[in-house]
Amino acid sequence: MFIRLLIPTIAVLLFLFEPLLAMFSPIVIGEQIVFLVPRFLILYLIFIAIYYNRKRAVLYGLFFGLLYDVFYIDIIGLYSFLYPLLCFIAGWSVKYIHQHLVITTVLAVMLVASMEIALYEFFFLINFTPMTFQMFLNNRLIPTIMANLIFLAMLGWAFKYLINKRVLQRAHNGA
Amino acid sequence: MPHFSNKKIIVLLVSTVFLVALIGFSLSNRHNATLPEQIIKDTVGFAQSVAAKPTGYITGIYSNIEALLNTYEENKRLKSRLENFVVLQSEVDGLKSENKKLRELIDKEDSLRDFQPIHATVIARNPDQWEEKIILNKGQVHGIEKNMAVMTAQGLVGKIIAVTPFTSEVELLYTKNANYRISALVQGGKKDIVGAIEGYDGERNELILKRINPSFEVEVGKQVVSSGLGGIFPKGILIGEVTEVTTEDFGLTKMAYVKPSADFSMLENVIVAKRDMTAIDGSDGDGTNVNLTDPPEEEEEE
16 A cells, blocks of 8 residues: 555655755856756656556556646646657557566656657747857756766665566555 | 558647647737636636645744844844834824824825735745746735735735635736836935836846936935835735846936835745725736737827
């Protein structure tokens, strides 16, 4: 019962934790302003999609994406589309890749990077940002990927451990 | 590739159309939250403010330690300024009472400068940072309205762009939004020079003050404050300091680069300024997102 509740609880905590960390950004390094965008929730949801249950991950993605859209962005349909899509792709890829922690981590970070690029293209299209792609790459994408990679390297095993516990418990109850 | 049946393709197409329609709809009126949106915002805002408390506590400890380490240096610097301060204080007191007397003399009590401060705490910052937005823990019920000025002790940081009953959204000064305007003036010369803060230079990290009358001489180092002529902001909130003056693209007006005085990196507590004098809609107000250079047909009142 406890572990069952723990999985959505962690998702909620990560959702609340993201904007608090975002307050530290942007960081000025030398001459450059570097944006670090925390993407912890979607990384966690990708892990759920790969190790646990694709359908559930897509549903969580839809729910949190909608919250994100309404609370922060005021454009409904952006994250509430991208989050489930990413979870779907992650769940679908399970058939083709080996579920080793390192591979999952790299895959998750790559998916987040592609989401960042899609978001950049969208905001560029509707004239929200005058940033060129080169600037985006240097000031946002690479630092963001680095930061999230560090986060996942630290906590990825914990996610996996937790989700595996839940899977085992489920199998146990089912048997 | 996964196998798609006809039904799946139809669902996919319909949802794509729905998605595009939804994005289009929410883009067109972004700053007026509908009722379900308000409910979601207030609920998430409540959870967020609970989560922000321990974090605020930890960063508080951190900044306390930092402050403690700088105490000696700071003390030295402050002592030297203290003497000037006493002189300044008595001068300000004198000016204040004189100002009051003069106001009574001409029967004018209201001033554009007067405002009621509403203290608010920052509970979140837009994590994806495509727009420079922060969210405060005070809303309509506390008297906050759209377009009010938001500042810290050091100066102006932004203005309110959306309110729900218990939260409000602030767009920061260094936004990339081209339609974000604040009516400002340059102080310190013989005469105050009026202009408008329009836009932000990302490379220089400075604000741009445009529409300055070219017959006036703007000096580097002068202070820029809000003018109060925009309609909603009170007068005299510090914005920053002029760092460079050039001519605008077409050579008709001057523009100046302004270095903002407020520190935007760790905003925790801010003050929302509720102007005492009646607010009217001007360039700070709802006119903000109107295309001023090519205005649509307006009803004419004669």
